[in-house]
Amino acid sequence: MEFFLFLRMPNVSTRGLEMPASPIRKLVPFADEAKKKGKHIFHLNIGQPDIKTPKVMLDAVRNFDLEVLAYLHSQGSQSYREKLSKYYASVGVDVGADDIMVTTGGSEALLFGLFSCLDANDEVVVPEPFYANYNGFSRSGGIIVKPITAKIENNFALPPIEAFEQAIGPKTRAILICNPSNPTGYLYSEEELLQLREIVLKHDLFLFADEVYREFVYDGKKHKSVLALSGLDQHAILIDSTSKRYSACGARLGALVCKNKTVIATAMKFAQARLSPPTFSEIAAEAALETPASYFEEVVEEYIGRRNLLVEGLNKIPGVLCPNPGGAFYALVRLPVADTDHFCQWMLESFDYNGKTVMMAPGSGFYSTPGLGKNEVRIAYVLNKSDLKEAIECIAKALEVYKEVEV
């Protein structure tokens, strides 16, 4: 009997097998290995900024004075949602506390939103390259991502309306955008948003908009929310997060915002199943709303400086193409290599420049059309200028050495 026991083993699910590994995190074991060997790694692979979290946020948690760390309301506390509603008013979005559901990160907001609106085998149209985990969340619910491709030569602007029309079929239930975009940094113009509104209303689709980088727009541009467009109250679903806004990625606190009451009521059932968002995190997030405007002014100035350094530095390297991002803190960059999955792993495993190397996210993971993005990487300019400069030099050096390896 005992022998028999060890021969058998149940299989994991097809859903699990098909779940894509995160392009942002799948190289972590190689990075861990490199660190063990004493290499310093510049982490440009992940949107984890080195910017300080506002002190008011951390202090609120340090001053926690209750004796029981209790559950919150499944939708998030009333006081936080009321304050959030005022915050949204300040960015041109008119929503009440009841239109807001507090979630465990933007990730959970998107998961609840997708699961509430789409069934297995339903389709969501997503301009690619897109934030890799959209694929994971969709896949976990059997939802099919229909990509339409934005081009690096066009600075990753919204694909033409005809591309949407071609992608939309009888199973299409939603369009999902990220604005400003992770991974490209592209900021949609109001004209592009109005085009999206037209498509959404024509086909009666939900419009999901991940707007977690709202505060980070550059060159005098202005961000416009999908919830600030008239006529979309029943269709627009805003995904939000405190992670990037306050450099508080570890809080894992986000929000789903929607004026369609049926969507909120449906999402509530998913929210109740997981009981509540994390209490410490909500305390921090509520305090975060008192962050002074000067904080954002300084941070935006810092990101502009980093972006300029990155775009200029990378475009000087032969064969590299780095578009100029209008927002967020990412750039999707074309490199003169055939396979960035291999190149990025090689940089961790086999390369260093003065004991240092750079971790980047291979581009292929941000596309769902097979074969695309293989010569691209996503770079998060989340490190200070001095580190960023060294990292750019390191990439330049690596590309030189890799030429010999690749052949």
Next chain:
Amino acid sequence: MEFFLFLRMPNVSTRGLEMPASPIRKLVPFADEAKKKGKHIFHLNIGQPDIKTPKVMLDAVRNFDLEVLAYLHSQGSQSYREKLSKYYASVGVDVGADDIMVTTGGSEALLFGLFSCLDANDEVVVPEPFYANYNGFSRSGGIIVKPITAKIENNFALPPIEAFEQAIGPKTRAILICNPSNPTGYLYSEEELLQLREIVLKHDLFLFADEVYREFVYDGKKHKSVLALSGLDQHAILIDSTSKRYSACGARLGALVCKNKTVIATAMKFAQARLSPPTFSEIAAEAALETPASYFEEVVEEYIGRRNLLVEGLNKIPGVLCPNPGGAFYALVRLPVADTDHFCQWMLESFDYNGKTVMMAPGSGFYSTPGLGKNEVRIAYVLNKSDLKEAIECIAKALEVYKEVEV
């Protein structure tokens, strides 16, 4: 055009429509309304104890001294997982840090586990009554719950092995138990666990065990983990949480523990998509492992006192049947009413005794066989003895009055 816009509205998903509302939280709007009217509510509906969270946990967060609230490793930090592995050794479970995945609550552990092991339309056999949200997590992934019924007359012991054999079919991939049980408080004997092992190995199924109440077992009984049974390394998946153990429900920090490396690797893809567990919560949970043994001794003594008070008090009420739970802090109680959904709502909306009333969780939500549990409620004995006594009196009074209403 504008008029046309307001006529259309996309539909939510069938998945969302079919998602069950939580029996524990669905009456919250009625409770909120009652509170507005000045009624005091004894919350016996939810496993939110009034027991103090260990100070060492809260202090660890109060002493947070970093300037950036950063992401953690998707699997949870190495240091915490190493300490957890020592904790598990102390309860007879031999697992390494790599066999542990830190999750956002036990909820997420179960979600990742189910999604990693079961596809849509696969079946999981669950002894009912069961923790209501098992239904929700399964439903959200298209997984079908096959209930086998445990009987109140039998103190909710494990149903006979023949019932399992009848329920298991070609689509069955797993069995899911909760031990000690939420909502019944039943503690499985070692003999029952060995029966489960036999079934699981015979049919090559995964065995999920939610053991979050492990520390709370009474009357000299001992808890045994499914991971402490030999021969189940590839089959057993342990769901764990800090919520109940440390009265820290708001932490939302749990773990998935499994020696099957393929399961952990698959769950990692789901974990990477949501980035990481909440950082403050993990800091608290890591510190929690230093909680002195005396804390649990006191808490267990307190729960035994409450249980005795509840069981004795309820069984004195005419027509009420309250089995004696061997663990956790719940009892599933039969009341002399036809529809506890109506009764529980009525207690919030239309009843009070000296300005006070009791909130309980209707039993129907803990069964998936339609029609069962309609004369049962789940009571969580999470309030101090003085409150609990008042609550029992209030229930007795309510049953008297309701007799007139119901007829």
